[in-house]
Amino acid sequence: MHNFWVILGVWMAAFLTLAIFSFLYKDNPFYKFAEHLYVGTSAGYMLIYTYFLVIKPMLIDPISQEHQWILLIPAFFGVIMLTRWFPKIAWLSRWSIAFTVGIGTGLAITGSIQGLLVPQIKGTLIALHGWNGATLNNLLIIIGVIATLTYFYFSKEHRGFVGKTAKLGITYIMIAFGASFGYTVMARISLLIGRMYFLFHTWIPLIK
């Protein structure tokens, strides 16, 4: 019986994989079916996931088992978020939004200074002594950071020296985007290999 469910699951997964790949030919009912199924099942999954991994362990269990009544405050904010369903009192949901925005804002202020700004500046303040490959690389990094920042500096017109520096900045940015693009392509191709392996190994065992 266990084997039956595994075989059924594999066939179902194979059908859905082929249905999505059918889009390579053109938009068709099989693709639309799989696409809508994906959206519906993902929404259902996320709802259950949120209940069992967030609401239950963080709110229901601590209140019912440990009597942490303080958690009624986020519960209250959570419930008033749902007042958006009732236009007359929908304005109350702003309190919850304000609370979440406040947390996000506070985190962004501290996080952007501690997690981004300071480490990045610290990483750019690198040694430039001696004439060797490391020094040249460090120099290229410092020039690159300044040039990239200049490209995003719009308070002065990009002409003359500033214009040339900004031009160098876009060159650096294109290299960075190219590297990211390469990594994205590789990630997608690795997924594609995974799906092909599933089809030709798990479903139809052509590859050993």
Next chain:
Amino acid sequence: MRREIPLAITFITALIMIVSFCIPHAPFGSMQDVSLKWYSIIAGFTMLLGVDSLIHMHSVKIKRKKEGWVYSLVLILGFALFVISGIIGGIRFGSAMDIRSSFMYLYTYMIVPLQSTMFALLSFFIASAAYRAFRARNMDATLLLITAVLVMLGRVPVGYQMWHSFPAVAEWIMAVPQMAAKRGILIGVSLGSLAVSLRIMLGIERSYLS
């Protein structure tokens, strides 16, 4: 009052987060963790709003028999299937995330293949995007693609077989020019994020309340 109270809530909550960060001792130190937990709980409730909006939109489509209503039915049935199996899993095993539950079975054989195939499909479109970028024939697009190719060749065994120095070239690109541009971008992002956050905290930026 309908605007002042939310503005005050935003300011006080943001201030608590900053104080908690700056004074990592009791009773302030734990406030950041507590706030983050509360944030997760409130965000959990918003899931209901999103799901309601999705189901409502597709229910209307089915009711009015609009074009493609059958697919909306598929969407709602898929949603119901996961919710019901999740509830059953919760009752039988204490959690829907239990590996023995039908919920996890459906996740493994439905969502995993759908999601990975959807992203795998993008590899074909990325290839066509690269082709179009090459046709642009300007210096920047060419530089982007040459870098992408070098990075890819440096990261796969076939690249090493073609030329033993490809991995070193890819490593250098990642460590020097890529790193420099990324640093510049991140410094800009952090400054922008800081400025916007301060504007929101001080109530200058209020678009989130509309």
